[in-house]
Amino acid sequence: MMASLEPTAWRSVLLVLGLAASALCGPAAHAKTVVCPGPVTIEGIDISHWQAAIDWGKVKAAGKVYAIIRVSDGMYKDKTFDFNWPEAKKQGLIRGVYQFFRPGQDPIAQADLLLTKMGKLGPADLAPVADVEATDGKPPVTVAANLKKWIDHVQAKTGRVPIIYSGAYFWEDNVKSAAFVNHPLWHAQYCSNCCPNIASPWKSWKFWQYTSSGKVGGIAGNVDLNKWNGTQAALTLFAGGAAPPVCQPHCEGTVVVDKACGKGDCAKFGALCTTQVGGQPKCVSVFCVASPNVAPVAKDVCLPDGVRHACAANGDIAKKPCPAETVCVMVQGAAQCQAPPKPDAGPTDVDAGSAPDIAPKLDVPKPPDATVVPDVPAPPDVPGAADGPAVPDSAAAPDVAWVPDVGFGDAADADASDAEDADDAESTPDDVAVLPDGRAASDGAEVGAARGTPVADGAGGAGAGLGQDVVNGGVAASLQAGDAADPGCRAQPVPVPSAGVAAMFALAVWLARRAWGSSHRVRRLR
């Protein structure tokens, strides 16, 4: 078979084998990595006394976000640093300091010079930079050893991981070390329409100095221009001393996790986290979706406060009050505005199994003081939100859409640990019920539970237990005793007892306990 091949075919086989061998066994010493910039880069400059007097206001106006300022050339101080360093900060630029590293000079003395001139770093200050582009006639092993001393010293004193500035050819010819790969790389390569060809063993770069002949307002003559490989938010985080975390936006139960790994708990706003709207995590009212895995549909719903709300297909919910003299009633899953039930109706024996309408159970606790709580607003840093409380448990507000004016529960920031006994009932708002553990609560879900309606447990329970039935007990029955409940309208949400009723009930229990000296407690709901 092999012998039957023509000479030209043999040549082809050998050529292919040769190419494969050269690809596999090619020179590795200068195996550079080409890393193109990402879709978003941020422009900045680096300067030294070569830029002379700088008008920093104009630099800022020119759109430069950051400036990396030379402190010295080895032990030779840059005469303009003392002016440039504070001026850059005054203009609100993210600033950094670099030192032209001299392998032939004492690395600790150089580092100390930088540390002294730089002072304490602030949150908008980049980690110090070692500008590695000279050997001072030293061999690579000496350059690397002295650089390590410099880096260790600066890192120990600042707590920040120093950045290394260098070009691929210089590094691979004159440093030849893989010991610094964990340091952010500021790559130097002058080309406009190319991708950086960075030194081995780095696989990515943070900054790229792409020209030394840039023109920027406020600077006479040429100046080095740089790109930060990422967003301005990421740069700001980086300047704060921590590498920006990257997350795939998703839901963790009721918690929204955004791309910056910021978290916000939808349950605090009586909502579920779902990715069913546009594929991005979003808080959607539990009255609009029955499960995080179900896309919201446009419909009207009655909330436990008796106000009709409109759920949009995108999960937003907004008030849609019924006309005067009517109340919102759920009929076969649809909200209708009907005349209110007669007030003289007897107590309703609500059958949990027969109540088809979902008043989802929320793990939203009561308002702190059980006073009147305004509608739950959206968190402030969330697109589409006007204003409102910050999302707790989050370093950065989640970059997710939000359901404005959730409008139920009204207990967004309530603390479940604020358990109160019935003594506090006299200060409770209208829609306060007594929870199974005896505390007052104003969220509609728990009130719904007290009425024996099927309870959606998604909000507080990470989406689990949706549709779970909760059997109500005596307290709930007592609360409903004075309420108007039309036997023919079991699906209708029963109006929440007024504060006066709740207060009187609580007072009665308290007096009874005191009078009898017993340890009677409010019967708990199951």
Place this chain on the structure above:
Amino acid sequence: MTRKLAPLLLTVWALVPARAHAADVDLATLARSAPVTALVQIDDPPSSVADLPVPGAPKAEPYQRYLRHFRLVRTLVGTAPPASLTVDDHAWRRQFAAHVACVTRASCTPPALDTYRGTLAREPAPGQQVLVFLRKTADGWELAADRALDDAARAAEVLAARSRP
């Protein structure tokens, strides 16, 4: 009134350091005024620093005398400097005097220096060829203006500027 204010104004005037005006010079001006223009290669190390103590104040911050090191490639204008060339900053003795005045008398007025606006944005690297504009002094060689270095590609512009009347 004027008599009362005069001492105050004088005090303020004395305390506020005057802003020295530094003249910017362009290539044509520098090419005509510099006695020597040479194409040089940046040595490695490209510079060295000598700390000069302040006379009478040994504990004061010393002056850093910055010396650049070049290798001569070609002389474009003037007398050829040595092949291995060490060059001081422009007007370094005036800068030294200003430093002494600053650390001893708190009179920190920077000297007015002619500053060249060239195309270099940063310190040239070792091995790089640049134009350097020089003048001879009693101490040796110094830059003819502050930052009197430029891209080697501008050699023709220097010669053209020199040939113009």
